[in-house]
Amino acid sequence: MARYRTASVIEADVETVWDFYGDAEELRALTPDWLGLSIRAIAGPDGDGDPETYHVGTEITLELAPFGIEGLPGTEWTVEIVEREVRADRAHFVDEQVGDRGPFERWRHTHRFVDLGGGETLLVDDIEYRLPFVGDRPLATPALAAMLWYRHRLTRRLLE
Incomplete structure (x- = not known):
């Protein structure tokens, strides 16, 4: 599979950064509209349509609007939280596309x-993906790089 990974040091404690990323509403702030991606629905594992945080089984439905055109066939995208772990010095969660x-x-x-001590957190995004028809070629990497650059920069601006 193609892979894109990036990391940033955020000058905020790990609990603050984790709480920010674990809040379902903050995902809306972290999703740049200029990529044509918007959050349509978030459903907790119990069907709750407004979960406060992500747990295993939470589904997030997004809509892709390439060139600003909404409602095209095949533009809905659903991911599910499949892993979540929280420790005193580190935390992680994993989302995977649903089928x-x-x-x-x-x-x-x-x-x-990851808690780096001294009020700093290492924020790491690691994405593995495969596109239809092109297999493991990293064609989506520029868009992923732009999205994650935006997210990490916004995280610094809001939390530091």
């Missing part, structure tokens, strides 16, 4: 948060 409900043949995004 064929999205633009990828395979999508796995690991979000890691």
Whole structure:
């Protein structure tokens, strides 16, 4: 699979950064609209349509609007939280595309948060993906790099 990984040091404690990323509402702030991606629905594992945080089984439905055109066939994308672990010095969660409900043949995004001490947190995004028809060629990497650059920069601005 193609892979894109990036990391940033955030000058905020790990609990603050984890709470920010674990809040379902903050995902809306972290999703740049200029990429044509928007959050349509978030459902907790119990069907709750407004979960306060992500747990294993939470599903997030996004809509892709390439060139600003909404409602095109095949533009809905659903990911599910499949792993979540919280420790005193680190935390992570993983989202994967649900079956064929999205633009990828395979999508796995690991979000890691590591306490570096001194009020600093290492924020790591690790994405493995496969696109239809092109296999493991990293064609989506520029868009992923732009999205994650935006997220990490916004995280610094809001939390530091």
